[in-house]
Amino acid sequence: MFKFSTFAFALSCVGLIRAAVIDGLATRTSSSSDTCACTTGPLNIAGVSCGTFHQSDNFCFCMSELDSLIQNSNNPIIQFARFFDVDLIKGALTQMVHNAESRSDCDRPDFSAPSCSRDNVCGYKCHDGYKDCGDTCARACSTARLGRKRRSVPTEAKPDYWGARVQRTCEQGWQACGVPGADRRAWECVDVQRDLESCGGCASGISSSLTGQSTGVDCTTIPHVSDVSCISGGCVVHRCLPGYITSPSGDACLSRDFVDRTPLSIVGEKIFDIAAAALSL
Template identity: 35%
Template sequence: MRFASVYRIIISSALLSPLLQVGASDLLHRGLSIDVCGEVDAELKIPGLFGLPISFGIVKACLCTSTLPEYVAGNILFLRAIALFGKNTVIAELTNMVNECGSRTQCHYPAHYTPLCKSGSPCFFTCQDGYSAYPTGNYPTQCVCNYPYTECNGKCGIFKGCPSTYLAKRDAPKKCSEGFAACKVPGYSKNSWECVDVQNDLESCGGCSYDLSTPSGRDCSAIPGVSDVSCIKGQCVVHKCMMGYHTDDKHSQCVDKGTELLAAQYGLEHHRLE
């Protein structure tokens, strides 16, 4: 009986020791923008002594290679496999299973994403930092900041002004990362500026609406008659207009139905009203 107790203690230690090595850093998503995902339905087998494979059960789940550390750490199915072969070996085998499954897909994610592989849509994701997935449904492609929210320093929400973390000095060079522009901060000194994501910012879409020189962007939220609008790739995209308006063919503005009717009566429907 004494030997049996000692044996159980040794086995328990062998099972728990590798799990204690799964640190917090392994459980954090690494923020990759490209991933490989797929619906796995196969047996997890790892070569053991003399090359003989050891089976650890059937894995039936939609998995992404970037989230395998979290998946392994939180699944009791892999306790024995980790104890015998280590976490890295188990993750490597699961990675092979994802790459070899029939639904294997290379996924491209936008900023502010969190991957959420699901059946029928391996590249599905949700958005964080206040952003919303667009379009809605099973196949989003972007994380957008919807009206009435605005972007401020990488967050989407309702802000009272949005000063840059680092305000420029009078003669300091105004440099921003690719896709961003140095825009004036309304309500602050004339030399204050911030880096704005002009490809997605609702109030400075396509360029600075409050530029230090000449405004080059568009404030999508200021479009007359607009009810729901987004800034997508530097262009205002109108999703919905207020009562009495409708979107134009390009979904770039809201057209007043009354003005349109009046123009039609006078044969001006194809002329631009100044």
Template identity: 30%
Template sequence: MRFLVVVLLASSAFANILGPLVARQSFASDVCADVTFDLKVPHLGKDFNCGKISACLCKSTLDDFVGSNPVALIASGFVGKAKVIGILEGLIDKGGPSKCTYPAHAVPVCKKGDPCYFDCKDGYTPSPASKPTQCVCKSPNKECNGKCGKYAACPSGKPKRELLPRDSACARGLTACGVLGGRRNAFECVDTVSDLESCGGCVVPLAYTAKSSGVDCSAISGVSDVSCVNSRCVVHRCRPGHRLAHDRSTCEYDEDRDPVLLAAQYGLEHIPLY
């Protein structure tokens, strides 16, 4: 029964998928377009119509789109994920693509009618409001250390050295790391040799540290069971749809093991569509 449900979701009668607004991770530039089309793929010598897609798509996010859209999923069951991404890239190129460039503090949002639209983070505001080209810090707010807000004064961002935690405050073998969501000078003593969330170094750096030096093993994509051994992440098991890398450091996506795609493919091969 679950196979039939997957197939019905992606059949032409049930899969007119609309995607007017897609929020994304921050990219400096991208190629985006509004597209409306019937996604067709070859099957048994004919083109099978997997369903209609009407969405604003950007090339940088096609991998996520194909992994979540029901129409794209059923197409992947026929020809594979990489092939579907290639089809969508071609449709973007033919759909009057816009070459988008994003300013600092921008959060790209592919929106129907305005593929290059973006919101702003860190307290900044899109300007102008209708077709923004930059993120501005509007008065009476002020900029301070890369943020926009109501500041009476703006300290340098580099705390006084005597206020900084030192590794000497921790027991032998432990490292002073910052605390997620804590005060700037807050720290905790971590065994980075075996700590799952700060493996090999501090994931949350101290106030004076330029960047994190460790890895949160539990955040590795596709991981089911993992530990930190001798300052490196060692993966023991992966989630369905992933395979263990040869060095056991990560899990690699494998569409041939993806249960969603396998279910869709099984349904298409064994259940007739009307």
């Protein structure tokens, strides 16, 4: 009888600890403070692998939306995970968030919901009719409350004036770039060392937005690419579509058939060169 009571007490303690952990996460992930990340790697639950998240999956979420993610996500890995207990799924996903390199503690304004992505882990969207005014959500944005990330400059200003003015507002290492499809005076500060669509420079620069010339590279437009990153201002291909392999330089995808034929063609050219040289003697 004593042994059974001890065992029952131990089980109740485990249940209380699990509940305390989950309650603690719920407390930490209020509407104003949250922990967010983009996760990669296998999702293991109770020793079973539910699948592997790759960088190209862009699987990003915040702890505050964990319940909704488990219930509503169309991701096949999450759908498979639903065969397990909800608490086990939460524990596995929580562990992935805390181990992720992109993990960030995010503060969001009132009247907003998380919008986590690889480009902006702490991103958010205003709701209930409120507008994004830079660092707050309001019914209307006054001039004094405009976001520091995006502004407009006088219409009569020359392009070189635009570039000099907006560049001073960017963080160190970032570059002022024109906003494609927006007013030619609109701009945004871009981390051209890591931005996937403006890698190494602006995809549409302030001074070049009028001419349509591009100084950067949109890594997502590399033909036949499946998984790519912008690292130190250069596109780095991680995976290619079936039938293609990463080039030796790591910035393109080459046809597997072409690569298989290349050594023979090189040998043929060398033989031709040697024969031509011999005939000229």
